[in-house]
Amino acid sequence: MRVAIIGCGAIGSVLVEAICRESIKAGLVALMDIYSEKCENLAKSFCRESLNIAICRDLECLLNVKPQLVVEAASQQAVKEYVSRVLSHGISVVVLSVGALLDEDILKAVKGASRAGKARVYIPSGAIACLDAVKALANAGINRVVLRTYKNIRAFDSETLRKLGFGEVRERIKIFEGRGDVAAKLFPANVNVVATLALAAGQIPWVEVYADPKLEKNIHEIVVEGKASTISIRVENVPHPRNPRTSYLAALSAVQLLKELVEEESITVGT
Ligand SMILES: NC(=O)c1ccc[n+]([C@@H]2O[C@H](COP(=O)([O-])OP(=O)(O)OC[C@H]3O[C@@H](n4cnc5c(N)ncnc54)[C@H](O)[C@@H]3O)[C@@H](O)[C@H]2O)c1
Numbered sequence: 001m002r003v004a005i006i007g008c009g010a011i012g013s014v015l016v017e018a019i020c021r022e023s024i025k026a027g028l029v030a031l032m033d034i035y036s037e038k039c040e041n042l043a044k045s046f047c048r049e050s051l052n053i054a055i056c057r058d059l060e061c062l063l064n065v066k067p068q069l070v071v072e073a074a075s076q077q078a079v080k081e082y083v084s085r086v087l088s089h090g091i092s093v094v095v096l097s098v099g100a101l102l103d104e105d106i107l108k109a110v111k112g113a114s115r116a117g118k119a120r121v122y123i124p125s126g127a128i129a130c131l132d133a134v135k136a137l138a139n140a141g142i143n144r145v146v147l148r149t150y151k152n153i154r155a156f157d158s159e160t161l162r163k164l165g166f167g168e169v170r171e172r173i174k175i176f177e178g179r180g181d182v183a184a185k186l187f188p189a190n191v192n193v194v195a196t197l198a199l200a201a202g203q204i205p206w207v208e209v210y211a212d213p214k215l216e217k218n219i220h221e222i223v224v225e226g227k228a229s230t231i232s233i234r235v236e237n238v239p240h241p242r243n244p245r246t247s248y249l250a251a252l253s254a255v256q257l258l259k260e261l262v263e264e265e266s267i268t269v270g271t
Contacts, residue, residue, distance in 0.1 A: 001262040004030035004056075004067035006082060007074030008038040010243035011096055013046075014251035015071060015258065020047035024255060026262040029065045032056040033074070063089060069261060073254065076100035076191075083121070084113035092120040094257060096250070099191030101199065102184055124257040127247040128193055128220050130233045131200040132271040137226040138202050145205040147180065147197055149190055150219040153211040155245075160186060161211070172212040183207035189245055193220055218247055 003019060003026045005012050016031070018024045020043075028047065031039035036055050043050035056062045059082050062070070070086045071094040072078055079100035086093050087110065101107045101123075114121055125131050134142075153161075153169050161167070164186075166175050176183055181204055184191040190209065198204050201224060222233040237247035260268070 001026045002029045002066065002068045003027065003071065003258070003262070004032070004054075004062050004065065004069075005071045005073060006032045006062070006078055007072065007096075008033040008035075008042050009073065010240045010246045011073040011251045011254055012071075013042050013242065014240075015073065015254055016042045017046045018255045018258070024258045024262060026069075026258065028053050029067050030054040030056050030062045032059070032062050059085060063091075067091060069094065069258075071254065071258070072096055079110075080106055084109045087113035087117040087119045087121070090117045090119050092122065094122045094124065094254065094261075096124065096126070096254060097192065098123050098126065098195045098199070099184060099188070100195075102181060102191065102195045122257060122261065123196060123199060124250075124253040126192055126196050126250040126253055127218070127235065127237055128196060128222065128233065129235050130222075130231060131196065133229070133231050134197070134200045134224050136271055137224060137229055137231060138200070140226055140228040142201050142203060142224060142226040144223070144225040145197060145201045145203055146208070146223045147194065147205045148208045148210065148221040149187075149193070150210045150212055150215055150221075151189075152215045153213045155189055155218070156187065156211055166211065169211050169213055172210055172215075174208055175211050176207065176209040178207065180205040180207045183209060192250075197222065 019028045033039050039055045043053045054065045073096045076097045079097050180194040184194045218237045220235045224231040237249050240246040240248045
């Protein structure tokens with residue numbers, strides 16, 4: 001399968017390495033970033049046949065090399081600018097900056113382009129787990145979705161903390177409780193987890209956010225209560241070495257999704 005990647009940062013680099021070292025059996029045909037030198041460096045570092053990879057600054061360049069799958073690993077702005085256009089060319093897209101889909105207008109445009117282009121949008125589990133069970137449970141009805149996030153105080157914008165009245169934090173403290181869409185606006189670092197969970201469960205989660213000066217991992221606890229089950233999920237994520245805002249697991253979940261999309265395995269595990 002011919003794959004193109006938008007975004008040559010932490011997640012993009014894990015994907016380029018996995019494709020060029022052949023752990024994902026795909027052909028890398030284009031890389032695109034605002035900073036094209038980031039793509040050039042990645043291609044040179046990991047890919048033997050780097051000259052065959054188009055280095056693009058705009059979408060026309062990327063579409064010209066006729067990818068069969070495009071991975072967005074860039075930003076919410078990139079989702080807004082490119083995803084519908086790619087889909088309308090009949091090319092499926094893997095979306096990492098899923099927080100963009102909390103915006104109803106963007107979600108509507110993406111769904112419309114997907115239908116019109118007969119192309120699909122794939123959203124990896126990212127930094128969380130057990131979305132297969134959450135989706136299954138939604139078929140019998142979900143009563144409540146709660147997400148509790150625990151991060152080091154450094155993970156939060158100091159101005160936001162000050163505005164919320166948390167100038168000095170010496171021990172674990174709850175800094176927010178409320179609707180997920182409000183949390184996503186206040187704490188953009190949480191936006192992808194909130195959006196992915198909302199799309200899987202079919203409802204906006206209730207969110208609690210905790211700041212902890214001693215914590216070195218990003219922890220997400222999720223409880224989903226439905227007719228058929230109560231699901232409790234706890235993920236302790238190590239930050240990605242190249243981008244501490246991104247959990248390493250998020251990049252690995254994109255690698256796994258690509259493997260499943262490009263390799264014709266006869267057994268699929270998980271719904
Ligand atoms: N789904 C999840 O659970 C999850 C987890 C972590 C990160 N993410 C999201 O995935 C995306 C990538 O994460 P990352 O850690 O690799 O980020 P990163 O900052 O390390 O890399 C992003 C790259 O994309 C480029 N870029 C940004 N906007 C662009 C645009 N409009 N056009 C072209 N290039 C653009 C940047 O220059 C940068 O090189 C981010 O939006 C992040 O929020 C999602």
